[in-house]
Amino acid sequence: MASIPSADRCVYCHDYIKADAPEIVKVMDHYNGDKPIEWVKVFDLPDHVWFNHKRHIAKDVPCQKCHGPVETMDVVSRTNEFSMGFCLACHQENEAPTDCWTCHT
Amino acid sequence: MDRRSFLKLSGVAASASVVGACSRTSQNVISFVEAPNDGANPVDGDWFATTCRECNAGCGVIVRTVNGRAKKIEGNAIHPISRGKACARSQAAVQTVYHPERLTTPMLKGAGGFESIGWDKAVDVISQRFTEAEGKLFYLNNGANDASSGIVNEIFGKMDGFLNVGNSEPGFESLVAGGAALADSPRLPFPDLDHAQFAILFGADIFESGPSPVFWGGSFGECRRGRASVRGRLVYAGSRLSSTAAVCDLWLPVPPGKLGLLALSVAQVVVDIIISRKLALTIPRNALGRWSEVLKDYDPEKVAAQLEMPAEYIHKLAIPFVDESPSVAIAGADVTGHVNGVAALDAVEFLNMLSYEIGREKLRIHERLTPEPNEGLKRRITQALGVDHEAQGYKRMVELVDGMEQGKYSMGIISHTNPVFDTPAGLKFKDAMSKVGFTVAVANFMDETAAEATLVLPDHHWLEGWSVQNPNFVPGVPVLNLQQPVIRPFVDTRSGSDIILAAAAAAKLKTPAASTEEFVQGKVKQFRAEMLGAPAYLGDEEFFRHLLRNGGWWSSEIENEPTPTPPDSVLWEYRDKLKAPEPEFDGAENPFYLHPFQTVHMGRGQGANNGWLQEAPDPITTLMWQFWVEMNPATAAKLGVVEGDMVKISSAHGSITAPVFPYKGIRPDVVAVPIGYGHTNYGKLATGRGENVMTLLGAKQDTDSGAHAWRAQKVKVEKAQGRMKMLRNAHPEGEYKGEVFQL
Ligand code: SF4
Numbered sequence: 001m002a003s004i005p006s007a008d009r010c011v012y013c014h015d016y017i018k019a020d021a022p023e024i025v026k027v028m029d030h031y032n033g034d035k036p037i038e039w040v041k042v043f044d045l046p047d048h049v050w051f052n053h054k055r056h057i058a059k060d061v062p063c064q065k066c067h068g069p070v071e072t073m074d075v076v077s078r079t080n081e082f083s084m085g086f087c088l089a090c091h092q093e094n095e096a097p098t099d100c101w102t103c104h105t
Numbered sequence: 106m107d108r109r110s111f112l113k114l115s116g117v118a119a120s121a122s123v124v125g126a127c128s129r130t131s132q133n134v135i136s137f138v139e140a141p142n143d144g145a146n147p148v149d150g151d152w153f154a155t156t157c158r159e160c161n162a163g164c165g166v167i168v169r170t171v172n173g174r175a176k177k178i179e180g181n182a183i184h185p186i187s188r189g190k191a192c193a194r195s196q197a198a199v200q201t202v203y204h205p206e207r208l209t210t211p212m213l214k215g216a217g218g219f220e221s222i223g224w225d226k227a228v229d230v231i232s233q234r235f236t237e238a239e240g241k242l243f244y245l246n247n248g249a250n251d252a253s254s255g256i257v258n259e260i261f262g263k264m265d266g267f268l269n270v271g272n273s274e275p276g277f278e279s280l281v282a283g284g285a286a287l288a289d290s291p292r293l294p295f296p297d298l299d300h301a302q303f304a305i306l307f308g309a310d311i312f313e314s315g316p317s318p319v320f321w322g323g324s325f326g327e328c329r330r331g332r333a334s335v336r337g338r339l340v341y342a343g344s345r346l347s348s349t350a351a352v353c354d355l356w357l358p359v360p361p362g363k364l365g366l367l368a369l370s371v372a373q374v375v376v377d378i379i380i381s382r383k384l385a386l387t388i389p390r391n392a393l394g395r396w397s398e399v400l401k402d403y404d405p406e407k408v409a410a411q412l413e414m415p416a417e418y419i420h421k422l423a424i425p426f427v428d429e430s431p432s433v434a435i436a437g438a439d440v441t442g443h444v445n446g447v448a449a450l451d452a453v454e455f456l457n458m459l460s461y462e463i464g465r466e467k468l469r470i471h472e473r474l475t476p477e478p479n480e481g482l483k484r485r486i487t488q489a490l491g492v493d494h495e496a497q498g499y500k501r502m503v504e505l506v507d508g509m510e511q512g513k514y515s516m517g518i519i520s521h522t523n524p525v526f527d528t529p530a531g532l533k534f535k536d537a538m539s540k541v542g543f544t545v546a547v548a549n550f551m552d553e554t555a556a557e558a559t560l561v562l563p564d565h566h567w568l569e570g571w572s573v574q575n576p577n578f579v580p581g582v583p584v585l586n587l588q589q590p591v592i593r594p595f596v597d598t599r600s601g602s603d604i605i606l607a608a609a610a611a612a613k614l615k616t617p618a619a620s621t622e623e624f625v626q627g628k629v630k631q632f633r634a635e636m637l638g639a640p641a642y643l644g645d646e647e648f649f650r651h652l653l654r655n656g657g658w659w660s661s662e663i664e665n666e667p668t669p670t671p672p673d674s675v676l677w678e679y680r681d682k683l684k685a686p687e688p689e690f691d692g693a694e695n696p697f698y699l700h701p702f703q704t705v706h707m708g709r710g711q712g713a714n715n716g717w718l719q720e721a722p723d724p725i726t727t728l729m730w731q732f733w734v735e736m737n738p739a740t741a742a743k744l745g746v747v748e749g750d751m752v753k754i755s756s757a758h759g760s761i762t763a764p765v766f767p768y769k770g771i772r773p774d775v776v777a778v779p780i781g782y783g784h785t786n787y788g789k790l791a792t793g794r795g796e797n798v799m800t801l802l803g804a805k806q807d808t809d810s811g812a813h814a815w816r817a818q819k820v821k822v823e824k825a826q827g828r829m830k831m832l833r834n835a836h837p838e839g840e841y842k843g844e845v846f847q848l
Contacts, residue, residue: 009140041134
């Protein structure tokens with residue numbers, strides 16, 4: 001799973017870019033007040049699923065295929081239900097392995 | 106590397122909450138405010154060198170951290186003990202950092218049980234107790250010779266009434282005492298298994314317990330596969346086919362307590378072969394005749410009945426011991442667990458001396474590669490870090506318990522050891538501990554001992570804190586392991602030794618340093634001049650960082666000569682040591698010998714709260730998450746029980762019930778029970794899982810060293826009510842016997 005960048009990463013750019021936007025101000029407040037941001041995790045898989053981004057990127061699976069059109073969203077929301085059927089449909093379509101232990105190791 | 110100051114926040118910690126936007130339970134993810142300054146690679150992460158502290162073997166490890174999280178622990182390839190390997194316990198240590206049951210706040214026991222107090226209050230309370238104790242206190246750890254024990258020793262060591270104790274691995278002091286007369290100083294045995302062609306393991310479960318499982322695992326690999334044309338051969342003698350025995354070529358089920366007799370009988374045949382083939386190098390011929398006379402009572406024909414094996418088997422050990430030289434003899438738990446352990450070790454070391462004699466003559470001895478030995482430096486480092494050999498082991502534990510009973514101590518500090526759980530019932534540690542007015546437990550988790558303490562201090566995990574360690578192993582070789590914080594503390598813990606330093610300073614006691622980190626740096630500086638190979642052009646600060654990158658200091662490897670044969674006059678004195686006293690047993694009237702054993706996963710019980718370790722199948726039974734008693738199928742049949750049936754095992758000290766696991770690799774008169782199960786207060790994974798075999802054990806000690814004779818116990822076994830499904834992965838006799846067989 002991808003990891004969440006630290007708040008100082010946001011500040012590198014947003015110190016200059018759209019520093020007054022209300023959501024950015026919230027981020028700056030967290031940074032200046034030394035308070036961690038509690039991000040809401042939109043995309044989540046249960047612990048018994050082993051998922052690796054690297055392989056999917058290597059196969060040129062577009063980000064949007066799972067995450068939806070994030071580039072058009074102001075607030076990211078889940079457009080696909082991350083169920084086993086969703087994963088399997090795509091694996092079958094692309095002839096990716098469908099053995100149980102591909103994901104449940 | 107950069108200093109890790111206190112936690113600003115708890116990293117990417119996830120907590121469950123319900124997200125309104127979608128119906129499923131989702132999670133909140135808390136990110137760092139500032140990224141930890143531990144490298145630039147957010148995907149593959151960075152590796153930091155440190156020292157594994159899951160047991161006392163002192164393996165150098167490297168830890169992969171990604172975004173301030175410890176992800177993977179592996180052996181440090183340049184470290185002389187771990188040689189690039191790490192055991193299951195070390196690999197599973199990342200689990201304990203993020204364990205939900207970690208202690209997060211100091212707790213003081215009041216009328217209504219433990220209450221959280223702040224860190225400042227904790228320091229105040231301890232400092233006041235330091236002042237009142239006036240040196241009448243004890244420090245008890247697991248035998249580690251490290252920064253914490255060094256700091257305590259420097260503050261209190263010179264005060265009357267202070268006692269430093271190591272609750273070490275069982276049998277430790279016997280290993281040190283055995284064969285000492287053949288070495289220059291008391292030390293752990295160190296035969297060269299790497300280059301041996303033939304090895305006899307006298308109950309030596311070297312891969313699952315003992316002073317250094319990972320080191321011996323590496324040696325076994327070298328012995329078996331390290332040479333192109335030689336495959337080392339190993340024979341295991343002992344009452345149970347342990348996981349070490351399972352990889353040997355032959356197992357001899359010798360009766361409990363008789364391994365010394367077997368060693369002497371092998372020695373008798375070896376001496377006769379040496380005489381008849383004129384093989385000795387330094388022992389004069391006439392002297393050999395005298396040795397033959399000394400050993401004549403151990404002729405295989407005379408002792409075969411006692412050893413319950415045909416005499417020819419003893420010859421089968423002795424002949425290759427000469428022919429397949431270089432050969433080694435290694436003693437372990439099944440020797441040190443009996444009252445005659447040191448006597449047996451003396452016999453085993455005599456065999457090793459004979460092996461060196463033969464090997465030298467034929468120029469077959471390959472010297473072991475180790476960092477350059479330096480007994481003097483090793484001793485000085487040991488003294489500088491507190492708990493030395495004399496302070497370790499059961500004899501000192503008995504002294505401590507007596508002292509507590511007599512009210513000698515008004516205060517005690519117990520650091521990372523759980524004697525209420527892992528010492529024998531016969532020692533009565535818990536009762537004695539209750540007589541001490543104020544006890545501090547430095548720990549990561551609540552356990553049976555911390556629950557009895559007055560104040561509990563949550564320490565950093567070893568991946569989060571500073572220390573320096575002088576491992577007992579390799580004998581005579583100075584190795585200064587460094588332990589550095591590879592991640593920021595995950596919860597609001599403090600270094601136990603930092604708190605002791607702060608409290609001592611507040612009590613106006615003289616302290617060696619302001620912080621543990623400073624103490625560690627100070628020790629490196631103190632010994633720097635003696636560290637062979639230390640780059641002289643580096644300043645102290647740079648030198649310290651240079652060592653941190655390596656994981657510590659040890660000199661470059663040289664060929665390490667085996668201990669030379671002592672001159673004949675000295676050697677002759679050794680004849681008095683060659684004896685095989687009868688073993689004695691607590692509860693001798695009972696029919697079964699009790700064989701408690703350590704598993705690689707549970708250790709002495711500290712692994713029981715780790716899900717990964719519970720989930721890892723036991724190497725012999727393949728059981729997971731479960732407790733069991735092993736008995737021979739013939740014994741099970743006699744008792745009328747089958748796999749999973751409950752039996753009650755009892756001694757004068759207590760009783761336990763356990764499901765039966767029939768196992769052919771055990772003598773019919775022995776029942777074997779793993780150590781480390783049956784916690785009563787060690788979190789939800791460990792508590793109530795099985796029962797504690799230590800509650801069956803009396804307090805019998807080795808007659809020479811005073812080590813606890815933890816296998817000198819006989820028990821009654823009877824069928825009990827109930828059955829349990831045995832969750833095993835495969836059949837211990839291999840796949841053909843298993844229910845699952847794939848073509
Ligand atoms: S043997 Fe001990 S020190 Fe070495 S890796 Fe295993 S637990 Fe750690």
